[in-house]
Amino acid sequence: xxxxxxxxxxxxxxxxxxxxxxxxxxxxxxxxxxxxxxxxxxxxxxxxxxxxxxxxxxxxxxxxxxxxxxxxxxxxxxxxxxxxxxxxxxxxxxxxxxxxxxxxxxxxxxxxxxxxxxxxxxxxxxxxxxxxxxxxxxxxxxxxxxxxxxxxxxxxxxxxxxxxxxxxxxxxxxxxxxxxxxxxxxxxxxxxxxxxxxxxxxxxxxxxxxxxxx
Numbered sequence: 551x552x553x554x555x556x557x558x559x560x561x562x563x564x565x566x567x568x569x570x571x572x573x574x575x576x577x578x579x580x581x582x583x584x585x586x587x588x589x590x591x592x593x594x595x596x597x598x599x600x601x602x603x604x605x606x607x608x609x610x611x612x613x614x615x616x617x618x619x620x621x622x623x624x625x626x627x628x629x630x631x632x633x634x635x636x637x638x639x640x641x642x643x644x645x646x647x648x649x650x651x652x653x654x655x656x657x658x659x660x661x662x663x664x665x666x667x668x669x670x671x672x673x674x675x676x677x678x679x680x681x682x683x684x685x686x687x688x689x690x691x692x693x694x695x696x697x698x699x700x701x702x703x704x705x706x707x708x709x710x711x712x713x714x715x716x717x718x719x720x721x722x723x724x725x726x727x728x729x730x731x732x733x734x735x736x737x738x739x740x741x742x743x744x745x746x747x748x749x750x751x752x753x754x755x756x757x758x759x760x761x762x763x764x
Contacts, residue, residue, distance in 0.1 A: 569597045569598035570594070570595065570597050570598045570603055570633075571598040571599070571602035571603050571605070571606040572598065573594075573630075574603075574606035574607065575606055577610070577617070578609055578610050578613065581610070581617060582613070582616075584616065585616050585617075585618060586616055586617050586618070587619075588618070588619050588620070588634065589619075589620040589621075589622065590619070590621050590622070590625050590627055590631045590634075591622070591625060592625065592628075593626050593627065593628030593630075593631065593652070594627065594629075594631040594634065595628050595629065596628070596629035596630040596658060597630070600661060603661075607633070607637065607662070607665060610637055611637050611668070614637050614638050614642075615639065618638065618644065619631075619634050619635050619638050619642065619644065620644045620645075620696060620698065621644070621645045621646060621649040621651075621696075622646050622649065622698055623646040623647070623649060624646075624648055624649070625646075625649055625650065626650040626652060627649070627650065627652050628652050629654060629658055631652065632652050632653070633654070633658070633662065635651075635672070636662070636665065636672050636673065636676075637665075637669075640672075640691070640693065640694065641694050642694075643672075643687070643692070643693040643694060644693075644696035645684030645687055645688065645693045645694070645695070645696055646696055646698070647683065647684045647685040647688065647695060648683065648685075649683065649684035650681060650682075650683060650684075651676060651681070651684065651686070651687060652681070653676050653677065653679060653680065653681065654673070654676050654677060654678060655678055656678060659673065659677060659678065671691070671692050672692045675687060675690045675692045684696075
């Protein structure tokens, strides 16, 4: 689950945990400051106490103009995710054609009868008639086709939050260049000067010395 608060300040992201009413209460806190974008990354269950759900649904519905819900390709909404889509306007229901939309059970439809009176076309589209896709909702005119693209990382540090900032990267052409063969080791040329013959003075032949004749 991903929530982004879009306002005059740089976007922040956090995960509002807990059951369905707790999540709605967490997201509702940002609706007075700007646009709140909720991206479903997994199924959102419709859990929690029924009375708590009714209270939070009513509160979010009154400020739903600042709420946007995105469902990427391959993600299944779960009943909670489908209810969340119901709370927002048609142009704020951004679904990928390959998203999977969980239908509302008869019990949930009865529970949300008052909401369905305001969102009749959407409730009819997801009224327990089998699994739907994002393409089905777009075709029925109750959601907007959405394709999401990302640039850079989604990490927590400043270098990842601002992916367009200049960062040094190795040259890919240089990285793909084949390694240069190792040159054979260089040997220093041997001294070619003639070998200097050494003789021991004691072994050098000397003519005998004779005393002078008479």
